Amino acid sequence: MNDMYARLMDSTEDLLYRVRIYDRNLEKSDEILQMDEAYSRMRQAFDAIDARCDSSRMERIAAKLQQMRIRLITMMEDLLHPA
Numbered sequence: 001m002n003d004m005y006a007r008l009m010d011s012t013e014d015l016l017y018r019v020r021i022y023d024r025n026l027e028k029s030d031e032i033l034q035m036d037e038a039y040s041r042m043r044q045a046f047d048a049i050d051a052r053c054d055s056s057r058m059e060r061i062a063a064k065l066q067q068m069r070i071r072l073i074t075m076m077e078d079l080l081h082p083a
Contacts, residue, residue, distance in 0.1 A: 005058055009046055012065050013039065015072045022079045031075070035068060 016039055020032055042061050049057055 002058075005046065005062055008062055008065050009043060012069055012072070013043070015069060015076075019072050019075050019079070022076060027079070028075055035072065038064075039068065 016032070016035060019028075020036075023029060023032060042064060045057070046061055049061075
């Protein structure tokens with residue numbers, strides 16, 4: 001179970017990195033910076049959690065990461081296919 005959360009953390013970090021790269025015109029730089037800071041806090045919390053003892057906290061972090069991923073995918077779509 002902890003491996004699933006670790007993969008979610010790593011793939012979200014990769015997606016955040018890719019959105020940063022594709023934002024060449026700095027259209028979404030403020031939002032990306034906020035997401036980067038939020039991700040860093042979640043990563044620290046994730047690394048500090050013992051998954052066997054605090055599964056509810058892990059689930060809350062996973063839910064926040066999933067919301068972040070949805071927003072990052074939307075941002076990526078906007079950056080790759082401008083109207």
